[in-house]
Amino acid sequence: MFQAPKGTRDILPPESDRWQALVATFAEVFGQAGYGLVQNPMFEDIGVFQRLGEGTEVVRKEMYDFLDKGDRHLALRPEGTASVVRAFNQHRPTVPWKVWYLTPCFRYEEPQAGRFRQHHQVGAEAIGSADPDLDVEVIGLQHDFYRAIGLSRLSLRLNSMGSPGDRQAYAEQLAVWLDRRLGELDEADRANAVNHPLRVLDSKRERTVAVVADAPLIIDCLSDEAAAHFDRVQAGLDALGVAYEIDPRLVRGLDYYTHSTWEFAAGSLTSAQNAVGGGGRYDGLAEALGGKPAPGVGFGAGIERILLAADAEDALTETARGVDVFVVDVAGGDTGRDLTFELRRNGMSADRAFDARSMKAQMKVADRSEARFALLVGPDEMAAGTVTLRDLRSGAGQIAVARADVVAEVAARLESE
Structure with missing residues (x-):
């Protein structure tokens, strides 16, 4: 793998x-x-x-x-x-x-x-x-x-x-200063002291850091x-x-x-x-x-x-958010497919389960999605032309909403929060 x-x-x-x-x-x-x-x-x-x-x-x-x-x-x-x-x-x-x-x-x-x-x-x-x-x-x-x-x-x-002229003049001055202390520098920094003296100031090696503590400063050469x-x-x-x-x-x-x-x-x-x-x-x-x-x-x-x-610092933590609505359809999937797109096209975030899973399995997915509401579609809802709207956050129960009104009902509830 x-x-x-x-x-x-x-x-x-x-x-x-x-x-x-x-x-x-x-x-x-x-x-x-x-x-x-x-x-x-x-x-x-x-x-x-x-x-x-x-x-x-x-x-x-x-x-x-x-x-x-x-x-x-x-x-x-x-x-x-x-x-x-x-x-x-x-x-x-x-x-x-x-x-x-x-x-x-x-x-x-x-x-x-x-x-x-x-x-x-x-x-x-x-x-x-x-x-x-x-x-x-x-x-x-x-x-x-x-x-x-x-x-x-x-x-x-x-x-x-x-x-650029200041930088060049300082580099030349620093090179002369470092040359007199070449043996005191960490061995890994000695080549830079000759060819690229400013790089020596970037070194984190203890021996070199101690040496350059007394080096001339560029702000004195501006x-x-x-x-x-x-x-x-x-x-x-x-x-x-x-x-x-x-x-x-x-x-x-x-x-x-x-x-x-x-x-x-x-x-x-x-x-x-x-x-x-x-x-x-x-x-x-x-x-x-x-x-x-x-x-x-x-x-x-x-x-x-x-x-x-x-x-x-425990910063940037409040970034993940669940979808607004999760649609659970155990009546063939047609309503779930169509309703999720209706919700999205009306400015809400929506998701659904796939593969014709059971009600219990789909509700587990809905819970993991951290959705605000679930819309449930089963044989009874199909026969009555309704959708069951369940509040997943407050646990305040559920109501039946006419299929034609469900998008507006969800939008109104989200708007009121």
């Missing part, structure tokens, strides 16, 4: 009800701000993702890449932003282009809490404006989304990577323009009441970030994997992907990790 590959999982009802509720809330929060849904292919030319940065683990070790039958080198999407920016370059929409997405992402890594080889993200991107207030909007909406699904134990870390941008972002978050802490060692895992970078963490998750979403500004990415210069800002948030945090 086949099973899902390692690092993947099936999402089944009722768990999938929570996914639907999470995505619906995300769509509502960002839709109110003018963000529309974008759907990109799950695979792209590998070059799209190589622009994430040759020094990142995603590019060097984790991408699922392959040659197709036309000998094209493709890769499954490891994150959401690059595909959105590629689409922006290709279609040149009116700016600022504000979109949100829902996507599976693929990374060949050991599965961990809330992160699988195929995991899923919601995210948002705003492309075409360098205004720091757009950074504030994206961060503020992300914050409000978490609140809307019931997460309260959140912390926001904020940093600035400065302009140009006047970058410092003003960062000040404006902070002022905007303060005005919105979004709490944050400055973390000058937050560089995020991808090389395209400039200016604002941030990460939300769930205090309810005690493991090292407590990030529930993060992002930043990427003013050079459109050009790196072959397009005209177009500043942008955005984030991605892992659904599986968010749901772990929701579990820890």
